[in-house]
Amino acid sequence: MEKPNTAIDNMFKAGTHFGFSRSRRHPSVTPYIFGIKNKVEIFDLEKTSLLLEAAKKFVASVAAEGKQIVLVGGKHESRAAIRAAAQSINMPFVDDRWVGGTFTNFKEVRKRIDKLEKLEGEREKGELAKYTKKERLMIDREIDRLNHLFSGIASIKEMPKAVFVVDPRAEINAVNEAQQMGIPVIALAGSDCDISGITYPIVGNDASQESIRFFVNEIVKAYEEGKLKKVEVKKEEVKSK
Numbered sequence: 576m577e578k579p580n581t582a583i584d585n586m587f588k589a590g591t592h593f594g595f596s597r598s599r600r601h602p603s604v605t606p607y608i609f610g611i612k613n614k615v616e617i618f619d620l621e622k623t624s625l626l627l628e629a630a631k632k633f634v635a636s637v638a639a640e641g642k643q644i645v646l647v648g649g650k651h652e653s654r655a656a657i658r659a660a661a662q663s664i665n666m667p668f669v670d671d672r673w674v675g676g677t678f679t680n681f682k683e684v685r686k687r688i689d690k691l692e693k694l695e696g697e698r699e700k701g702e703l704a705k706y707t708k709k710e711r712l713m714i715d716r717e718i719d720r721l722n723h724l725f726s727g728i729a730s731i732k733e734m735p736k737a738v739f740v741v742d743p744r745a746e747i748n749a750v751n752e753a754q755q756m757g758i759p760v761i762a763l764a765g766s767d768c769d770i771s772g773i774t775y776p777i778v779g780n781d782a783s784q785e786s787i788r789f790f791v792n793e794i795v796k797a798y799e800e801g802k803l804k805k806v807e808v809k810k811e812e813v814k815s816k
Contacts, residue, residue, distance in 0.1 A: 582627070583620045589789035591779040592618045594766030603771045604764070607778040616766050623779050627790070630761045630775040631797035633737070638801025642736035643667060644761075645728065646794075647749045648787070653741040656788045658727075660795045664802075667728040667735070669749070674724055678752040681734065688729050691721035737761060739794055742781040744768045763790045 586592065594600070594608065594616035607626075609619035637644050646668040648657035654670040661668030669677075677684050695718060697703055703711050738753045740746040743762040750773070753760050759774040763781045770776035780786035 582624045586620050586623065586779070586789065589785050590783055591623065591786045591789060592620050593780045593783070593786075594618055595782075599767045601767055601769050603769050604766045604778055608766065618766070618778055618780075623777065626775070626777045627779075627793060630777050631793060633759070633775055634739075634761065634794055634797040635801030635804070637736045638798040639805045640736065641805060643731065644737045644739055644798065645669065645731070645735045646739050646791070647673065647746050648741035648791075649673060650742060650745050652782060652784050653787045653791075656784065656791045657741065660791045661727070664795055664798050665730070666798070667731045669727055671723070671727075673746060673749045675748060676752075677728065677749070678734070678756045678758065681731075684725070684728075685731075687721060688725045688731075691718065691725055692729065694718050694721075734758065739763075739791075741787055741791070742768065743770070743773060761794070763787065 592609075594604075596614055597611060597616055600608070600616060607619055607622050609617045611617065634644065644666055646657050646661045646666060648654060649669060649671050657668050658670045660666075674684065694714060698714070698718065703714060706714065734756060735758060737759045738749060739761040740749055741763045743750045743760070743764050744767060746762075750760055750762070754772060760772075761775040761777070762768070762770070762773045763777050763779060764770050764773065765781040766778070768781070770778065777790060779790060
């Protein structure tokens with residue numbers, strides 16, 4: 576765990592303290608606003624650091640259970656960070672448009688993922704040779720389409736333990752589905768976001784790549800620490816036998 580001042584310094588350097596103009600502020604974020612500078616609202620980073628630590632503890636507990644967390648960030652500023660983070664901890668992710676029903680109609684989504692995996696497997700084994708050139712072209716296009724929609728979440732076999740979103744206002748569909756299914760939501764939320772229904776809100780700059788990357792990396796670190804603890808517990812259990 577970082578010392579509070581160090582954590583706040585790191586957040587400040589990443590520009591996480593910038594909100595939007597006062598006119599765009601959602602009332603639920605009001606307690607976390609420190610002041611205004613050059614017409615831009617400034618977050619109270621002491622409060623943000625506490626929210627971040629609470630979120631990280633939860634993420635670590637998810638990892639310790641060996642459960643999945645889906646990382647979601649489809650807007651341009653968050654895509655690279657979300658994809659890199661998810662791949663580093665081998666977790667499912669959505670870095671583009673949220674596919675409706677991903678959680679609420681998961682059985683159907685899983686069928687489409689299974690179809691993708693079946694077609695890719697057949698292509699790799701050369702089993703598509705029996706089809707005509709035109710039919711193979713159509714199958715390739717179907718594989719590309721399904722890959723675009725589902726490649727990031729193909730590893731989901733059951734409902735995830737949590738979902739982390741960048742900008743719950745932009746990812747409202749993902750948030751709504753998670754809430755309907757009782758999945759805890761961790762969210763990096765700017766000053767224009769409604770955080771009243773978010774399980775673990777982290778108020779901060781959700782519009783700049785540097786700030787997003789900072790928070791996403793913190794979530795990754797927490798997940799890695801949780802996995803490490805799980806490994807250590809298993810080692811201790813083996814020793815005690």
